[in-house]
Amino acid sequence: MTDVAVSAPPAKASPFHELKVLWVHHWTDQLFSFRVERPEDFRFRSGEFVMIGLPGEGGGKPILRAYSIASPQWDEQLEFLSIKVPDGPLTSRLQKIRPGDTVLMGKKPTGTLVLDALTGGERLWLIGTGTGLAPWLSVARDPETYSRFGQVVVCHTVRTVADLIYREFLTSGIHDDPLIGDEAKAQLTYYPTVTREPFETPGRITDRIRSGDLFRDLGLPEGFSPERDRVMLCGSMAMIKETAELLEGYGLKEGSNAEPGDYVLERAFVG
Structure with missing residues (x-):
């Protein structure tokens, strides 16, 4: 019997980009915008939407919602516009983000508004x-x-x-x-x-x-x-x-x- 080296299975690729928040602007007590860094390989058509979210609290599943991308397809940053819902599963937390924080973004943009x-x-x-x-x-x-x-x-x-x-x-x-x-x-x-x-x-x-x-x-x-x-x-x-x-x-x-x-x-x- 010979020893056989068993390699660990490759880590499963995350379905999300983890992106740094670059800018946040609160327009009113109900509306705010934010920008995040754009991954080099992320391509989209102007008018498409993508899933945006945050990790689940206490190790739970991430909470994500569909957000239209407010930046044109040529922009080096990605901008989003959001409402604030005090008891919303996502926006109650998302509205508190600051530059330097991390948000999750899906890797596949899609949509018909193109x-x-x-x-x-x-x-x-x-x-x-x-x-x-x-x-x-x-x-x-x-x-x-x-x-x-x-x-x-x-x-x-x-x-x-x-x-x-x-x-x-x-x-x-x-x-x-x-x-x-x-x-x-x-x-x-x-x-x-x-x-x-x-x-x-x-x-x-x-x-x-x-x-x-x-x-x-x-x-x-x-x-x-x-x-x-x-x-x-x-x-x-x-x-x-x-x-x-x-x-x-x-x-x-x-x-x-x-x-x-x-x-x-x-x-x-x-x-």
Whole structure:
């Protein structure tokens, strides 16, 4: 009988990246943004989402949720936008992160809110509520967006004026972007609406579509055209479903990665 060296089985690769937090900004008592380092081998398309989380407490399983990446695909850092839920399994802890802390991120980005899922058109509408703005921060900073569409309209509906985070950036700050600043200045329009406080463009975006106020405010022909308009939707389930019905009424057809169309929504978030 001879001695046989038995090697230990190879360690199982982690399904997550462990990433250092680089920056945290608290907008309100309900909203915050954070940036993490980007792994060298991490590739994604502007508008996709990925799983973000923290290790489980007491050695438990990690707690993860889907987060849209708010950075464009060329950025060297990864930015995310989050709500704060006091008793939320993840956000009650995630809102306390500081630079130098570590968060977990899945290795496989995915999603439908990408340019690949849309056919060609003249005008791109990025319609979001609340933290549904996140993917538009990515898409609006992608050079391909401006090469494919002559006009880009970011619509952001929130409850209070304070919730119009990134308002200054989308109004003027983006014009200083070294890659797409000139294009954004010429082609990007920011259209905010507020539902629970006085504001120059009040109410739900769906109501402003129905009334025609949205189009009149922007000096555009009323309604959406299958030949001209392409739309992305992200935010509350109620807004997405209602707006999708309106778009279908105008003759627009839903698209996907497999079969590009006139408008897209993120089915992973809607259910």
